[in-house]
Amino acid sequence: MKHSVRILAGLMGLGSAMSQADWGLNMTRGVTSVSEDVYGLHMAIFWVCVIIGVIVFGVMFWSIIMHRKSRGVKPATFHESTLVEILWTTIPFLILVGMAIPATKTLIHMYDADDSDIDIKVTGHQWKWEYEYLGEGVSFFSNLSTPLEQIYNVRRKNPNYLLEVDEPLVVPTGKKIRFLITAGDVIHSWWVPALAVKKDAIPGFINEAWTIIDKPGIYRGQCAELCGRNHAFMPIVLDVRSEEDYASWLGEKREEAKAIRALTARDWSYDELYDRGKGVYNKVCAQCHQANGMGIPGAFPALKGTPMTTKKDQLTAHVDIVVNGKKGTAMQAFGPQLNEADLAAVITYERNAWGNNTGQMVKPVDILQYKKTGQLPQTGDQAK
């Protein structure tokens, strides 16, 4: 199958390039029976097109070569034939019916998301994916992990440039996994080619998709619906493990949740918060507000030298916008996305970096209280 595509490409004058193995030319066969079916449909319709193309263009080029005026031919005068018209209306119609039957079967199969073993809620956000293992008490956000230095060509690019995340979605082999797909802001689309799953993530809607994967491995995908500035920068990484490995991973995630609660409770120094905040800022905030805090005029406000980050009495407003977001803008609610330690750290960082020297710090326990009561404790406004 692949061979034929190469021939086609060769015809277009790309022959010399074909020797390079990493030139992906065709759709992936994927790793599920559904993706195999889809690949089969793709190749079937491709060959139908090739055969029709060969016949049609064959007649055309025959005419171009044989029936040219320079050969001294006399033009014929025929200009209609009802029989021929009927034939070339019916034959394509029958071919299409032949294609529609297997396509219908596959489509109905793909829509049958019942009787799943594992349900995972997938939520698209500008510009990250959130995964929630329903009934397991495990949920997390999955961010692009390619550093900005690579995107802006300062450093050499990783082999998985733009297709790598800080925390992949982990699933087991051999189980029917149902994805419940939605979005928190604009429309995104969750696409993993190896599964032949692509479903739009739409605010206010929950779409279903499912898969059963037999082969462990890492499978990569991307957001497939234009969703704003960083549409190109919200990949999907799927880590498919054996059932036992999956179970132990799930256990670890539960432990981790405990550890994070401990992190909130412990006492933090200013320097610890500032350093942690810098890391969080560059990972989560810098894509819009920029690493230098200058933002992008007209699109994303600057954080450097603005009243909110420099006036001491604006601390609560600052915490509010980070935790609850700002409706109708790209500033989303980070309260549910980040743990208290990260929130406290990033706010502390923003109030002291780039010459914003307020000297103020916020502790994780303060954020916890803010999340519960909507107010910071009086001691929250403390100097470093």
Next chain:
Amino acid sequence: MSAMTDTGHADAHHGPAKGLMRWVLTTNHKDIGSMYLWFSFFMFLAGGFMAMVIRAELFEPGMQIVEPEFYNQMLTMHGLIMVFGAVMPAFTGLANWMIPMMVGAPDMALPRMNNWSFWILPFAFALMMSTLFMEGGGPNFGWTAYAPLSTDYGPKSTTFFIFAIHMMGISSIMGAINIIATILNLRAPGMTLMKMPLFVWTWLITAYLLIAVMPVLAGAVTMMLMDIHFGTSFFNAGGGGDPVLYQHVFWFFGHPEVYIMILPAFGIVSAIIPAFARKPLFGYTSMVYATASIAFLSFIVWAHHMFTVGIPVTGELFFMYATMLIAVPTGVKVFNWITTMFRGAMTFETPMLFSLAFVVLFTLGGFSGLMLAIAPADFQYHDTYFVVAHFHYVLVSGAVFAIIAGVYYWLPKWTGHMYDETLAKTHFWLSFIGMNLTFFPMHFLGLAGMPRRIPDYALQFTDFNMIASAGGFLFGTTQLLFLFVVIKCVICGKKAAAKPWEGADGLEWSVPSPAPYHTFSTPPDVK
């Protein structure tokens, strides 16, 4: 030749006015046609320049030339300008010039409205393009403007974009009304509907499509306007609205819109192929019926643009079947063109070269369209470069090649001069190579998994993107040669005969070249 003597008489009284006001105040279909064509050509260059920015950024992985938000503005503007500024006005320009001459009418039926429908356009596009210089930038959500990215999350300039779309819609609707009125009322005696050239037929059907769907687009953007400024929630899920509703309404406009951009192209090619094959068009009647069938089907396939939004399976199946059905009448058209060539006596002047390229490359675009119709496979193709390849094959080597073919074909009639055949053939071959170099690799990119509308991509897509960019620069610069050929033809081309093409047929060739300012003041005799 009663037409010729009549025009001589009319000329003595009523030639074109002098100076700039001729163009501002003109109600002459030829003047207005020329203005449409020049306008669309400059829009083509502007949209093309934006495509060059896109291809330059995509030449290699990483962000080099522009920032993602500006990239998104470029891809949005590129789409809007090419659809509403380049392709549609070019067809209206050709319609203005040719339809009255083809049906033996003295002018368009509503000449003053004709003036207005053109003059709206420069202002609409000035308004739209000015958004690029506004705070927050221009529209950055793709030409499809999906809510809520375009409403709650859109830049402030979206309002100007909405008004610009309204103005373009008014212009298109008026143009369409004018064309229908001309065709139905001003045909010369004896010019029955089934004797009309196919270009007239395809435009008649296109004009009905325009009247049907431009108000739908106006409705969609008006709902956007209400959501943005008046607190409604048509498309806002948080307020009880439905973001998918926008897509249904948009594509109810959008799918007929893509046929609006291809049906007149069918008409042009159906005029040129018989002329250079020296043989009458095969299956005229079936061509008319096929065009009408395509137009009808275009209203019931819109959701194939939305196979991944989660439509219920029965809906998905309906739209899949209806979409596949379009291949039948489209196939009939291609078979008819090829049978027209079969046993003809062909020559290969530039209009014919562009038309032959049209047949081959448009068919390739049709094939990928058929592949996209298969809903399960579309889950893999959707929103990838495979789709980008598909619609550029039908719009660049389809619509644009047909427009260029038409320009070369009728240029002698318009200017009274022949164009430089060698230069024009160079223009063809460079365009042909550049076009394929740009868009063919995009099939591979899409199948290999590259999403569309991204300013940066994973490393495995690098090589094909470099080829596509190189091809894009070739195709883009080649169009400056087109400008040169046309200017050279206007200024110092060789004198053209009334009928410069041996096999050409139709009333437009019965008047002198250049066509006098007024033609067919007395209707011609149609046998």
